[in-house]
Amino acid sequence: MKNDAPANPLEIFAYIISTQIKDHTIVYVGTGLPMVAGILARNTHAPNITMVYESGGQDPIQGGMPWSVGGPFTWRKSPIIQEMAYSFGQCYNGYVDIAFLGFAQVDMYGNVNTHMIGSDFHNPKARLTGSGGNNDLTSLTENMVLVGLQTPDKFPERVDFITSVGHLRGGNSRKEAGLLGNGPVAVISQCGVFDFEPVSKRMRVKSLHPGMTFEIAQSCTGFELLKPEGEIPMTPMPSPEIIHTLRTKVDPRGVFTSLPTA
Amino acid sequence: MADFDFNKEALGNLKLEDTGILERLIDFEEARKVHLAKERAKKDKRMSLKEAVAEFVQDGDVVLDTGFGYVRTCIQSHFEIMRQGKKNLQMIGAPNTNQSYMINVGCVRYSHNSYTGAEMRGTDRNYIRQFKKGKVTILSEWSHGGVAQGLKAAQLGSPGVLSKQMLGSDIVKYNPYIKVIQNPMRADPDPVAFIPALYPDIVFIHAQAADKFGNAYIYGPTVNDLAGAAASKKVVITAEEIVPEMDMRYNKKGNIIPFFYADAVVELPFGALPGSMPGYYYWPRQWWEKLMRFAGPSDENMKQFIDEWIFGTKDPIEFVEKLGGAKWIIEARRQTKAAEGDNEDIDFTYQEYRVDNDSGIFY
Secondary structure: OOOOOOOOHHHHHHHHHHOOOOOOOEEEEOOOHHHHHHHHHHHOOOOOOEEEEOOOEEOOOOOOOOOOOOOHHHOOOOOOEOOHHHHHHHHHOOOOOEEEEOOOEEOOOOOEEOOEEOOOOOOOOEEOOOOOOHHHHHHHOOEEEEEOOOOOOOOOOOOOOOOEOOOOOOOOHHHHOOOOOOOEEEEEOOOEEEEEOOOOOOEEEEEEOOOOOHHHHHHOOOOOOEOOOOOOOEOOOOOHHHHHHHHHHHOOOOOOOOOOOO | OOOOOOOHHHHHHHOOOOOHHHHHHHOHHHHHHHHHOOOOOOOOOEOOHHHHHHHHOOOOOEEEOOOOOOEOOOHHHHHHHHHOOOOOEEEEOOOOOOHHHHHOOOOEEEEEEOOOOOHHHOOOHHHHHHHHOOOOEEEEEOOHHHHHHHHHHHHHOOOEEEEOOOOOOOOHHHOOOOEEEEOOOOOOOOEEEEEEOOOOOEEEEEEEEEOOOOOEEEOOOOOOHHHHHHHOOEEEEEEEEEOOHHHHHHOOOOEEEOHHHOOEEEEOOOOOOOOEEOOOEOOOHHHHHHHHHHHOOOHHHHHHHHHHHOOOOOOHHHHHHHHOHHHHHHHHHHHHHHHOOOOOOOOOOOOOOEOOEOOOOOO
């Protein structure tokens, strides 16, 4: 790819995720686009973040893109690598500000499913990975951002299995269940950025990506999306400088930000 | 023996009628008894992997998977367990990626499920198929942190921990070991999940180095292995290298597992293959892609893959030969050292395995 080519959808995705990261924060990331976004944020607007990984790596020296969350690039010369129990304990004790995770399904209250598709646990249409650290981060972390593709199946009214509690049944139900933090604060898809209406905790459009309309976003959703007051803002797009940084310093080999060919 | 009171809703949801099968994982009295009976003297515990598996793995054991899926995981020990035809094992771990292909040969029959998959490499279609055919029964659902806390509780010397994880989720409805209770120290409503201390029957831990008594050091992600070594009834240490005890005292790097946990010590270079080993070798990445993309989709392909790579090799040395021998070792060592920042940066791009383009190369 030539360096001055327009940003591709994955690069735009990585940029939008990166804008959720504030400087001077501790950021818990998985592999793939969230990690690209974290490194991009550190190389642009948030140079003072500390990145934390589920295998326990903390604050690694920047290297290539890891093949696994346990791979050496997630703990490259880390001053400390935490045991798993302590790594989640770090979230509980207030030493993680924001975390990013994917999902197979997310519902109108931001509950996440990575377990199964179908209504019968013993005979599902599809059995997925299970929780991994998804439940732990979503239960404990101060702010959660969910990242994934948006279709009516992936955005159902109710998830088929609650792997991780978002806002549970809305209102105060997350807090009443005993969980910590603000729960999901944003959902990022190919359509737009969504937040949750403060009282009902139902998913609401926050901004739409260029070319998207509310109707398109709604048609990609299995429940009724809430609309914000007034005109829906457009999601800010990356500047050529940011795309240049992404291509030269963050993911120069395009491991996670080049579109699949053939 | 203790009289247990499991989470009844979960027993119903999981359709588990005989709770006897659940008891051994949390049987503290039995674990303490086994621990008390272990060899106390510093004895040379070295033996071959074949001997260790034959002597210590019994059909029906709860096996704890170690490392992180395919990072410093004792996969060659799993392969030997499969070769020796052990049956009806229960598998627990965070993650427990490697239970999947062990189900196909009847080795693993029960799952304490936390995460089964290979991250970016794709969904584990084999596990789904075996589950739907009833070849594996899920005994409990966990988050990674829940397993980590259960093992840590054992290491702490506590009957269990109160956790803020898994609350409100369907995981607690499918885990007989977890109960949601009111925090006894709070007057206002404060639900917490009680997670009991977990005592697996056996653990294999692959370390960078061990001495002949079983002191072992591991560096890179330790994950749950320090707790797992303290908790498990039987502990087999496998290691890339056997070093003098003095090395443990003066040259230690990373975390130490003390000798008195160990029942056996196995010198096992390349014991984490086809996983990666910090300081020693990077993954044969295409191997995992072939497992997920070629072997995963059908039982026939999986059988062919298992016959070739697991039953078709007798030890890690033959496995390395199949991967490419010395040429593979040189490349894998260069890759891990570069990734860890101990070598000049190299280009990590490679050709991913594709079913329609099997290069037969496994870097």
